[in-house]
Amino acid sequence: MTDKIKILIADDDPVLLKLLPAQLSAEDLLISVTESGKSVIEALKKEVFDVILLDVNLPDISGVEVLSKIRQTDNSPEVVMLTADKSLQTGVETMRLGAYDYVTKPAESEHVEVVIRKAAEKRRLVKRNKQLQIAVQQQNESSVVKPVFASPVMEQIYAQAERVADLDTTLLITGESGTGKDVFAHWIHSLGSRSESPLISVNCGALPENLFESEFFGYEKGAFTGAGKQKIGLIEASDGSTLFLDEIGEMPMTMQVKLLHFLENGAFRRVGSTQDRSVDVR
Known part of the structure; x- marks a missing residue:
């Protein structure tokens, strides 16, 4: 049984979508990319992801609105927001709405990977807790x-x-x-x-x-x-x-x-x- 981390990166910057997956090259990271909020929602209907890197400003739907839809689903992935806003306000607000963390662009890939792994570990613990609840019942x-x-x-x-x-x-x-x-x-x-x-x-x-x-x-x-x-x-x-x-x-x-x-x-x-x-x- 392998223990892979499935990641979806949603951003309207084609350079980031090409560069970041190449930098996050660890074998246990399975990365998919998309450019719009609607495609994130559709992807979640087809696959189970552990972590989503979600840009705050997507071309069709606000990343904050997509975050809200994700948090309404059962067994939802952890969401890390991507923002170019260097002030704390946007990041803190998205965490209040349910994001695990936020990353200010541009960011070092090493930092992004650390955040991803911490988010994936939280999701693993949440899933384990649900399993334990069922087992206790x-x-x-x-x-x-x-x-x-x-x-x-x-x-x-x-x-x-x-x-x-x-x-x-x-x-x-x-x-x-x-x-x-x-x-x-x-x-x-x-x-x-x-x-x-x-x-x-x-x-x-x-x-x-x-x-x-x-x-x-x-x-x-x-x-x-x-x-x-x-x-x-x-x-x-x-x-x-x-x-x-x-x-x-x-x-x-x-x-x-x-x-x-x-x-x-x-x-x-x-x-x-x-x-x-x-x-x-x-």
């Missing part, structure tokens, strides 16, 4: 105790679990009711590289069919009556972690087909959206 164990068993067969099974713990492939766990499939899933998660993030568990058999898509995939603002705000689903909340689908065989077949598309392609679409999104979920 589900009453997940805060720590995993190694299962106790005496059967040679179980010894072989848990040895196999240790071998696959660091793989990112989807695993199917089968067994009779009461044999500890959930314990087994938590044990595998605890051994792998994703263990720093809480495992998200879903009882598929208890999920009403009419809520399946909105709970799993999330939805856009206005997607249906009552959808007053964009909401990320369980799949997106599990980004960087493990999603345990308990009792998946109890799901109606129509729901299984929709879920299979995500498991096969790693892509999903929020309710009310026309754009596919991808996440790093095991």
Whole structure:
């Protein structure tokens, strides 16, 4: 599992859009560029960014207005404002409106990179906090105790679990009711590289069919009556972690087909959206 920082730079200066990405050349920085406020909003519908460098004065929409729209979204990226105003007033005002920080142009690329990395770390912590909140609501164990068993067969099974713990492939766990499939899933998660993030568990058999898509995939603002705000689903909340689908065989077949598309392609679409999104979920 790689830990890349996805950055979007929005500025109407073509020289800056060419020069700054070349200077920010670290391998873990994935940079996209755009020249307008509307294109920023459209880009956020298609991709998930960690940090946006946003010019205050864009040609079509004010950067402050774009910032306001970004802060209204769920799972929003951190925003660093770019301004040519050397006074503190503009930068402080944008931070009051939700920007992580501001950079006065022209700026040294080393300084810009430091600000980007601090902003990305804040977003990582915010995302981790949301995952923890979901895990607490589900009453997940805060720590995993190694299962106790005496059967040679179980010894072989848990040895196999240790071998696959660091793989990112989807695993199917089968067994009779009461044999500890959930314990087994938590044990595998605890051994792998994703263990720093809480495992998200879903009882598929208890999920009403009419809520399946909105709970799993999330939805856009206005997607249906009552959808007053964009909401990320369980799949997106599990980004960087493990999603345990308990009792998946109890799901109606129509729901299984929709879920299979995500498991096969790693892509999903929020309710009310026309754009596919991808996440790093095991």
